[in-house]
Amino acid sequence: MSAASEVASAVDSDALVELVREAVRIPSVTPNEQAFANWVLGRINESEAFGESELVECAPNRPNVHGSAGGGSGRSLLLAGHLDTVATDDWTEHWQGTDREDPFASPIIDGAIWGRGVADQKAGICAIIEAVRAFERVGLRPAGRVSTLFVCDEESGQPGSGVSAGMRAAVEGRHGKRPEADFAIYTEPTTSAIYTAQMGFLIADIAFTGVSAYFGRPELGVDALKAGHNLLGRLWRHSEELQSDVAAHDLLGRAFLLVTSVSSGGNIAVPGRFELSLIRKVLPGESLDTAAERIVAVASEVADEHSVDCTVEFSAPRDHRFGGTPDELDVDHPGVLALARSIEQVTGEGARIEGAPYWSEKPFLRELGIPGVYFAPGDISHCHTPFERLAVDELVTATRTLAHFIAQWCGVADP
Numbered sequence: 001m002s003a004a005s006e007v008a009s010a011v012d013s014d015a016l017v018e019l020v021r022e023a024v025r026i027p028s029v030t031p032n033e034q035a036f037a038n039w040v041l042g043r044i045n046e047s048e049a050f051g052e053s054e055l056v057e058c059a060p061n062r063p064n065v066h067g068s069a070g071g072g073s074g075r076s077l078l079l080a081g082h083l084d085t086v087a088t089d090d091w092t093e094h095w096q097g098t099d100r101e102d103p104f105a106s107p108i109i110d111g112a113i114w115g116r117g118v119a120d121q122k123a124g125i126c127a128i129i130e131a132v133r134a135f136e137r138v139g140l141r142p143a144g145r146v147s148t149l150f151v152c153d154e155e156s157g158q159p160g161s162g163v164s165a166g167m168r169a170a171v172e173g174r175h176g177k178r179p180e181a182d183f184a185i186y187t188e189p190t191t192s193a194i195y196t197a198q199m200g201f202l203i204a205d206i207a208f209t210g211v212s213a214y215f216g217r218p219e220l221g222v223d224a225l226k227a228g229h230n231l232l233g234r235l236w237r238h239s240e241e242l243q244s245d246v247a248a249h250d251l252l253g254r255a256f257l258l259v260t261s262v263s264s265g266g267n268i269a270v271p272g273r274f275e276l277s278l279i280r281k282v283l284p285g286e287s288l289d290t291a292a293e294r295i296v297a298v299a300s301e302v303a304d305e306h307s308v309d310c311t312v313e314f315s316a317p318r319d320h321r322f323g324g325t326p327d328e329l330d331v332d333h334p335g336v337l338a339l340a341r342s343i344e345q346v347t348g349e350g351a352r353i354e355g356a357p358y359w360s361e362k363p364f365l366r367e368l369g370i371p372g373v374y375f376a377p378g379d380i381s382h383c384h385t386p387f388e389r390l391a392v393d394e395l396v397t398a399t400r401t402l403a404h405f406i407a408q409w410c411g412v413a414d415p
Contacts, residue, residue, distance in 0.1 A: 004407035049136035058169035074144030074411035078181035082154030085117035119378025124187025131403035144410030183335035189378030198356035200282035202323030212272030221270030227306035228274030251355030
C-alpha cells in the first residue's frame with residue numbers, strides 16, 4: 001500500500017460524521033461566525049497533526065481561522081473554506097412538525113446528514129480537518145506545508161455582510177499571514193467533481209424616478225412604471241443578444257442576465273418610482289467593466305426616452321468593484337491531474353472535470369498567484385434551501401480522496 005493510500009484509509013468515518021454533525025449544530029449565519037470559528041480552532045488545536053494556528057478578526061466578532069501542518073520540503077497546499085451559512089428563514093416553516101424541523105439538529109435520515117450549512121460548507125471544513133488528522137493516525141506528516149484558511153463573510157443575504165470581508169483581509173495580509181501555496185482547494189460543494197472554472201457575476205440595482213400625480217390628472221406626472229416596463233423588455237433583449245455576442249463556455253455554458261426583483265407603485269396615483277434588481281452571469285474572457293457599462297447604457301437610454309431620472313448601483317462587490325470575476329484553470333495543471341489521480345485511486349472511477357454553477361472566493365487566491373480548484377462533497381442545488389443534506393458515503397469518500405491528495409501532492413515524512 002502506498003503512503004497516500006495508507007493515509008486515506010486512516011480517515012475515521014464515524015469520527016468524521018460526528019465532526020460534521022457537531023459543526024452543523026453550531027449556528028453560524030452571516031455575520032455570526034464567532035462561535036463556529038472558536039469550535040474550528042479548538043478542533044485544530046486538539047490534534048497533534050496541526051502546528052501553528054490562530055483566530056484573527058477582520059472586524060469585531062468577524063473571525064478568520066488560520067492553521068498549518070507539515071513541513072517545508074515538498075510542494076505546498078492551501079485548503080480553504082468559509083465559516084458562515086445563509087439564514088434559515090424558510091427551513092422551520094417547511095419542515096414544521098417533522099424530524100427535520102430544527103435546521104441545526106443534524107439528523108441522519110436515509111443515509112444523509114440534514115441541516116443548514118452541512119454541504120455549504122461545514123462538510124468541506126470538517127473534511128480538511130479529518131484529512132489532516134489521518135496523517136497523525138499512521139505516524140506520518142505532510143512533507144510540504146499544508147495551510148488552512150477558514151474565512152467569514154462569504155455568503156450574501158444579510159444586511160451589511162456578504163462582501164468577502166474575511167477573504168479580502170486574508171489576501172491583503174491585514175489580519176494574519178498572507179496565504180502562500182503552490183496549489184489550492186476551496187471546499188465549496190462540487191458533488192466530488194473537480195471544478196476548474198467558475199462564472200463571474202454582477203448584481204445591478206436600477207431605479208427610475210419620475211413624478212407621482214393624482215390618478216385623475218395623469219398628465220401632471222411622469223410614469224416611472226411605464227419606463228420600467230420598457231426597461232424590462234430592453235434588458236431581456238440584451239440577455240438574448242449575449243447568446244450570440246459571447247461564445248458559450250465548454251464547462252459553464254452561456255452568459256445571460258436574470259431580473260430577480262421588480263417593485264413600483266403604491267397609492268392610487270401615477271407611479272413616481274420604479275426599482276429593479278438583476279444578476280448578470282459573466283464568463284471567463286469577459287470583462288466585468290464592459291458588462292456593467294452595457295447595463296448602464298441600456299438603463300440610461302430608456303430613462304432618457306421617458307424623461308425619468310436613473311441610478312444604477314452595483315451592490316455586490318467582491319474581488320472587483322462591480323462584482324466577482326470569473327476564473328479558469330487549465331485542466332492539465334499538475335494540481336488538477338494529481339487530484340484526478342487521487343479520485344481514481346480512492347473511488348476506482350474517473351474524475352469528472354466540471355464548471356462551478358456559482359461564484360465563490362477562489363479568484364482572490366488567483367490574484368496572489370495561487371492556482372486552484374473547487375472540490376468537496378455535496379450538491380450546491382440543495383444548498384440555500386430547506387433540502388440541504390449530504391450523503392454520508394459521499395462525505396467519507398471525498399475526505400479520503402482529499403487525504404490521499406494531500407499525501408500525493410505534498411509528499412509524506414516521518415514526524
